[in-house]
Amino acid sequence: MSPDLEQEEGIRLSFHLSRTLPQIVVIWDKPYFYALAIPNYPIRLLAEEWQDILEQVVEEGLTDFSDRTWQFQEVPLTxxxxxxxxxxxxxxxxxxxxxxxxxxxxxxxxxxxQVRQEPRFWAEPIEINEVLQPGITLTIKSKFLSINNLAEFYLNHLDKQNPEKLLIGLNVRSRDIEGNGIITQLIRQPTLEHKQKLIGLAKSEISKQALQDVLSDELLVAVKFGKSKKLYEYGMTALRPCVTSETASRFGVEWGELLNQTKIPYQKRKELLVDYKKEANQALGAYGFELGLSINSVQNRELFWQPPVPIEDTPLLFGNGFIGIQSKILTGLSKGGVYRRHFKYSDASRPIRITVLNLCDLSLDVFQKELKQRLKSYKFESLFFSDSISLKNLSGTEARVKVEKAVNELIETPPDVVLAFLPQSDRNADEQEGGSLYHKIYDLLLTRQIASQMIYEHTLRNPKNYKYVLHQVVPGILAKLGNLPFVLAESLSIADYFIGLDISRESKAKLSGTVNACASIRLYGKQGEFIRYRLEDALIEGEEIPKRVLERLLPANELESKTVLIYRDGRFCGQEIANLLQWAEAIGCKLILIECKKSNIPRLYNAINKVITAPEKGLALRISSREAVLVTTQVIEKMGLALPLRLTVIVGNHRVLISPPIEQIIETTLKLTLLHYGSLKMPRLPKPVYGAHKMAKLRLRGIYPSSKLEGDCEFWL
Structure with missing residues (x-):
């Protein structure tokens, strides 16, 4: 079809054609549409017939395409x-x-x-014996839905007098299709003409009826589905609310407790997968397709990879040359101290100045004493200053004002780090108009380049938990102050430098699309040692990091004549690859470009006596010579599965672009997950791209080191 289509246009058109045509499905794979009919169904349509079908689809649903003129041409499939x-x-x-x-x-x-255990599926071709084979992924996802439709939820809610607060940002599901979207706008008092137009476009009786009920005279909602920029307007009875971590409090449920309901016993998971595979096979069979055996290590052993030595046994280097492993980090810090002290603490007698801000009804004397002892065992002296503030009977606004005054007074003599103990109720305070004390304190301190550590009161109610809290927070505090607790004992041979490159972004609250907070890089050395970060100070719209920003973020003097591995959080967009290659050629370095994706990734399982269990950390599936699925976390519960990463190596003929074997990329990525200092639990992401989501939330709230966009302390831990 001409003129040429953009990706989003091709996908939208093929979806609507498939929904409209009986017995035929259509997909778009640039630059062609492919149509498939059930056996013996006439599919050979003339170009004029396709034109008529497209005009029908545009008239019924894709009205924003109505000003376009299309031409069809059949291309023989040779x-x-x-x-x-x-x-x-x-x-x-x-x-x-x-x-x-x-x-x-x-x-x-x-x-x-209610918790709904439903299948997720997508196209997933895989390379077997160097030949790409067709395939799909089938997995299970737990969704949380209201048993009521959106109208019932709205009318029965205590906040119905403030529909913007209640509805904007709410995840919803259409009752006539299985699509999920987000409410981004409200349409108050829609005109009769506007409603009649929507009714004419509606495809289902559910949607049409919802536009004719009494509530629709008062309020309609606009929903954005996926990455599409188009908004769809609905009457509220046509939608069902979904519960997410951001909106759980609107439903009166606690997100952590709700997550426990997603744990599916392995035998139950297997039964669900078997049932869903049968149902998928039945639907596909109508078109002549048949699902074969799942990819497994009996028939396809060459596709699976595990590290030659368990990744947790990778040697780590602490201070004074002490060698340890991940499971004994605390021992390493006690015996060797940190690998490298920040220049501020090069004199071991120089104490860490710690201000304790107690906003809870807690006695912290014992905890403070144990913290001082723990720091001393890691060879750091400390000096404490304390202040307790009562927030009883204060409104949210009054509490924030009181805390701001207290923080400003405390930092007249700037400490190195502020340790703030917050009331448990503050965890959900960002749902409120004024925001949380957590982010209020974080902002006040970060803009002054003062490190902070927040701890909620529930964590310290039982003194027996003190040592576990210290296990988690003390290495992070040291790293936030610029110290390096440990690095890899053996250098990574694949590159000289490692960079994490991302745009930190979140969905807009009331508009379609996303707000992209800022581009950033984090630079690491051959042993995974953190060198520095740099933030771009301007907000960026869209998915692509502009050329001027890339050049500012990549230091020419440091990268010259080096091999640099760059992890992109997500996919490279637009001209990013071309711009990176051009810059690398100009400054004289070699690049290894890796996309590190966190969603739409096949699940991997271990199987013992035909019973599936959680996969071991380090298990990988080779999708092709340039792509793999990698498990980077270990599930220790009796239920649950790790969420793998998808690693994609960018290949090409450019002379500065290097494409190492995918197995080497896997092993490097695994080792870089060992270097997280904010918790003893290893993160899912390799260190160069860890923390992008947190940086997004902070940046969108205006919280970032605005006067110092480059630094050597990992404030996001």
Missing amino acids: RTAPANVISQLAYQILKTAKTYPFSPKTIPYKNGV
């Missing part, structure tokens, strides 16, 4: 359709089926919330 096209067709069959092909299981929770 060979078997590519594996990725077959995979996408199978996915589209399941996604656009007129009747949803699966039977999800639901579990009641409380307050009208």
Whole structure:
């Protein structure tokens, strides 16, 4: 079809064509559409017939395409359709089926919330014996839904007098299709003409009826689905609210408790997978497809990889040449001290100045004494200053004012770090208009380049927990002050420097699209040692990091003649790769470019006597010579699965671009997950890209070291 289509346009058109045409599914794989019919169904349509079908689709749903003129041309398929096209067709069959092909299981929770265990699936071709084979991924995702529709939720809620606060940002699901979206706008008092237009566009009776009820005269909601920029307007009875971590308090449920309901016993998980695979096979069979055996290490041993030595046994280097391992970090710090002291503490007698801000009804004398002893055991002296503030009977605004005054007074003589103990109620305070004390304190301190550590009162109610709290927070405090607790004992041979590159972003609260907070890099050496960070000071719209920003973020004098491995948090966008290669050629360095993705990734399982269990940390599946799925966390519970990462090596013929074996990328990534200092628990992400989400939240609240965009202390830990 001409003119050429953008990615989003092609996907939208193919989806609506598949929903409109009986017995036919359509996908778009640049630059062509591919159509597949059930056996013996006439699919050979003339270009004029396709034109008529498209005009119908535009008239019924894609009105923003109405000012476009299209031409169709049939291109003979001279060979078997590519594996990725077959995979996408199978996915589209399941996604656009007129009747949803699966039977999800639901579990009641409380307050009208239910847990729904439903399948997730997508196209996933895989390379076997150097030949790309078609495939799909099938996994299980727990969703939290209200048993009521959105209108019932709204009308029965205590905050219905403030619909913006209650509804904006709420995740919802259409009742006639399985799509999830976010409410971004409200349409108050819609005109009759506007509603009639929407009714004419609505495809289902549910949507049409919702636009005709009494509530729709008062209020409609605009919903954004996925990454599409288009907004869809609904009457509220056509939607069901979903519960997320950001909106759980609106439903009167605690997110942590709700997450416990997602744990599926392994035998139950296997039964669900078997059932969903049968249902998928039945739907696909109508089009002549059949699902084969799942990829497994019996038939496909060459596709699976594990580190030759368990990753947790990788040697780590502490101070004074002491060698330890990840499971004995505290021993390493006690016997060797930190690997490298920040220049401020090069004199071991120079104490860390710690201000304790107690906003809880707690006695902290014992905890403070144990903290001082712990720091001393790691060879750091400390000097404490304390202040307790009562917030009883104060409104949120009054509490924030009192805390701001207290912080400003405390830092007249600037400490090195402020240790703030917060009331438990503050955990959900960001749902409120004024925000939390956590972010108020963080902002006041970070803008003055003062480190902070927040601890909630529930953590310290039992003195027996003190040592566990200290295990977690003390290495992080030392790292926030610029010290390096430990590094890899053996240098990574793949590159001289490691960089994490990302745009920290979050969804806009009341508009479509996203606000992109800032671009940033973090620079690390051959042993994984942190060197510095740099933030771009201007907000960036869109997904792509501009060329001028990339050049400012990548230091020419330091990277010249070096090999640099760059992790992109997510995918490289637009001209980022071309701009990076051009800059690398100009400054004379070599690049290894890796996309590190966190979503839409196949789950991996261990199998013992045909019973599935959680995978071990380090297990990887080779999707192709340039792509792999890697498990970077270990599940120790009797239920639950790790969320893997997807690593993609960028390949090309440019002379500055290096493409190491995917196995070397896997091993390097695993080792870089060992270097997190903010907790004894290893993170999912390698160190160069860890913390992007937290930086996004802070930056969007205006919280960042505004007067010092470059530094050598890891404030985001």
